[in-house]
Amino acid sequence: MAGPLAGLKIIDLTSNFMGPYASLLLADMGADVCKVEPPEGDTIRWVGVARNKGMSALFLHLNRNKRSIVLDLKTAHGQAAIKRMLASADVLLYSLRPAAMARLQLDYEQVHAINPRLIYCGAFGFGQGGPYAARPAYDNLIQAAVGLPMAQARKTNGPPTYVATAIVDRSVGIATSNAILAALYHRSQTGLGQSVSVPMFESFAHLVMGDHMYGQTFVPPLGDWGYARMTDPERQPYATADGYLSAEIVTDRQWQRVFEAIGRPELASDPRYADLHSRGQRMGELYDILRGVFVTRPTADWVELLVAADISVMPMNTPETLLSDPHMQAVGFFSEEEHPSEGRVRSIGLPHEWSETPVAQRYPTPRLGEHTLELLGEYGFSEDETRELIASGGAHAARPKKT
Numbered sequence: 001m002a003g004p005l006a007g008l009k010i011i012d013l014t015s016n017f018m019g020p021y022a023s024l025l026l027a028d029m030g031a032d033v034c035k036v037e038p039p040e041g042d043t044i045r046w047v048g049v050a051r052n053k054g055m056s057a058l059f060l061h062l063n064r065n066k067r068s069i070v071l072d073l074k075t076a077h078g079q080a081a082i083k084r085m086l087a088s089a090d091v092l093l094y095s096l097r098p099a100a101m102a103r104l105q106l107d108y109e110q111v112h113a114i115n116p117r118l119i120y121c122g123a124f125g126f127g128q129g130g131p132y133a134a135r136p137a138y139d140n141l142i143q144a145a146v147g148l149p150m151a152q153a154r155k156t157n158g159p160p161t162y163v164a165t166a167i168v169d170r171s172v173g174i175a176t177s178n179a180i181l182a183a184l185y186h187r188s189q190t191g192l193g194q195s196v197s198v199p200m201f202e203s204f205a206h207l208v209m210g211d212h213m214y215g216q217t218f219v220p221p222l223g224d225w226g227y228a229r230m231t232d233p234e235r236q237p238y239a240t241a242d243g244y245l246s247a248e249i250v251t252d253r254q255w256q257r258v259f260e261a262i263g264r265p266e267l268a269s270d271p272r273y274a275d276l277h278s279r280g281q282r283m284g285e286l287y288d289i290l291r292g293v294f295v296t297r298p299t300a301d302w303v304e305l306l307v308a309a310d311i312s313v314m315p316m317n318t319p320e321t322l323l324s325d326p327h328m329q330a331v332g333f334f335s336e337e338e339h340p341s342e343g344r345v346r347s348i349g350l351p352h353e354w355s356e357t358p359v360a361q362r363y364p365t366p367r368l369g370e371h372t373l374e375l376l377g378e379y380g381f382s383e384d385e386t387r388e389l390i391a392s393g394g395a396h397a398a399r400p401k402k403t
Contacts, residue, residue, distance in 0.1 A: 002360040003030020008184070010034065010091040011082070012066065013106075015042040015220035017139065017166045018200065019095035019123050020062040021173030026091075026180065027065035028359055030348050034089075034375050035066040036082065038073070039396055041368040049343050060339075060365045061348055067363060070396040075105050075395025082106070083114055085379040091180055097136070098128060109194040118193040119183045123176040128198040138167040146208050147225075154231040157212045165386045172203045222324050234287040237316050238294040247290075247306060255279065257309040262293045271296035339364050341401055372397035 008031040012023045019040070019368025027033040040192075042063075043055055050056040051209050069259075070076040076254045083106075085090060092102060092111060101107050101122070110119050117208050140162050143149055151159030156214055183196050215223025229235065237244040249258050252275055259267040267289070279286060294302055299315045306313040312323075317325060322344070333349035342365075350359045372395055377387045389395045 002358065002362055003028070003353060004357040004359075005031075006030035008032060008091070009089045010093060010244055011036060011085060011104035012093050014093055014123065016044050016095070017058075017169035018063065018173045019093060020044070021170050022123060022176035022180070023093055023098070024062055025174065025177040028309050029181070029352065030357070030359060030362075031091075033066040034085070034367065034379075035063060035068045035370075036073075036271060037068055037070050037368060039070055039358070041070075045073055045368065049130070049143050054368055055365070060345060061344065063365045064347070064361060065116065065363050066366060066376055067367035068398075069367055069372045069375045070369035070398075072394055072396070073106075075392070077178070077389055077393075078393040079105055081381075081389055081394055083111075086111055086118060087115050088379060089118060090184070091121060091123050091182065093176070095123050097134065098122060099134060106175060106340065112193065112195075116193055119180055119187065119192065119196065120174065120193065121180050121183070121196040121198065122199045123172060124199070126201045128197065130262070132201065137200050139166045141148045141167045142204050145201055146205045147212070148208055151208075151212055151226060151231055154226055155235065168200060168204045173199050175203045192199055217310075233282070234284055238291055238300040238397060240294050240302060241297050243299045244334060245294065245302055246314050247302075247353045248312040250276075252276065254311055258290075258306070258311060261305045261309045262290070264289070264293070279281075337361075337364075341367055367398050367401070369396050369398040 005026060008026070010023060010026060010031050012019070012033050012035045014020050014023060015037075022033070023033050023309075033360055044061065044062065045054040045056055045059045046055045048058050062310075071082055073082060092106075094106075096104075098107070111118060112311045125135055125142070128133040143158075143162050149162055153160040179198050180197045181192055187193055211227040212225055214225050214227050215221050216225045237246050247258075249255055256268040257275065259265055267273055270383070271278065272282055273286065303313055303315055322328060328334060331349070333351070335349065336344060336346050337343045337347050347361070350361065352359055372388060374389075376389070376395065377383075381389065386395075390397060
């Protein structure tokens with residue numbers, strides 16, 4: 001038992017990125033996540049680099065602290081099994097389209113009749129009241145639909161490009177975990193479960209448009225869409241003699257200290273750069289000054305000078321150099337561990353700190369169907385019932401790991 005959500009039972013019917021990231025966040029906080037997979041497994045098991053088939057790096061990082069059970073929900077026996085499990089669960093999380101859940105006889109009305117206290121949470125492409133309701137959705141598709149690649153194009157003066165991470169899947173995964181926690185709070189006050197929908201399109205539009213509706217906020221508009229600072233082509237890391245750095249300089253006092261640090265103290269008294277408004281009219285000039293200075297010395301020199309001046313600054317990492325970042329090493333964010341089937345692997349840390357309910361890694365990322373027998377037993381199936389379910393094809397269990 002570890003974490004603030006210890007004892008919370010989640011039946012996880014998600015795959016790929018978004019839903020598994022939502023359940024990962026809950027699992028890392030202590031929830032008991034039963035990852036229900038089809039016989040072929042979560043599709044992300046097979047995507048990208050892997051030491052063994054079905055255990056890709058992407059899957060490893062999305063599915064620790066969960067246990068895997070294989071149920072064939074296209075069979076009557078598999079459907080009966082999951083309905084029996086839902087009777088004692090707290091949350092059903094799914095990423096299938098609602099029509100697919102209905103075909104599996106797992107729509108909200110049927111599930112609510114089994115367990116009125118259950119939180120029934122769907123994370124799928126589009127809200128069900130619009131014309132896109134039945135469409136499938138993926139990260140790039142939603143980035144495009146919300147217009148993020150166009151905001152990127154305005155910044156780069158190039159063609160529209162997707163952000164180089166699964167930003168929709170992961171941000172909507174966070175929204176999904178938040179929605180589940182809010183529904184659980186409501187249940188704690190009322191005893192009632194409910195259906196919660198977290199559509200990707202609307203959720204990501206909420207994230208992006210808070211910045212980029214901008215002038216279109218007003219009726220009639222007071223200007224173009226796009227938060228000017230975010231889409232400014234000049235907004236980019238500064239090149240140094242041996243790499244890049246990022247520096248955020250905002251207040252009058254911060255600019256004065258930067259002018260001192262770069263050896264241009266006279267700029268502090270220049271009326272063109274004296275206050276926020278005047279600097280805002282000449283940011284291109286200031287960027288040019290900083291670029292011309294920062295490129296003359298190594299990154300480490302500038303970081304030391306700017307930290308001493310109390311300026312927000314960080315050297316530019318790559319995903320590889322982040323692994324050896326001194327702060328990350330000091331807090332132990334990346335660690336090496338021995339996975340039962342995958343050997344030596346590097347794990348991403350648990351970022352939260354809890355004074356009374358500390359979190360921990362309880363389960364390594366599971367092999368497909370590794371916990372089928374264990375979970376069926378915990379959900380009330382006898383050994384004979386488990387054998388019958390497996391014989392029927394409604395469930396599958398992984399072969400014992402070779403020692």
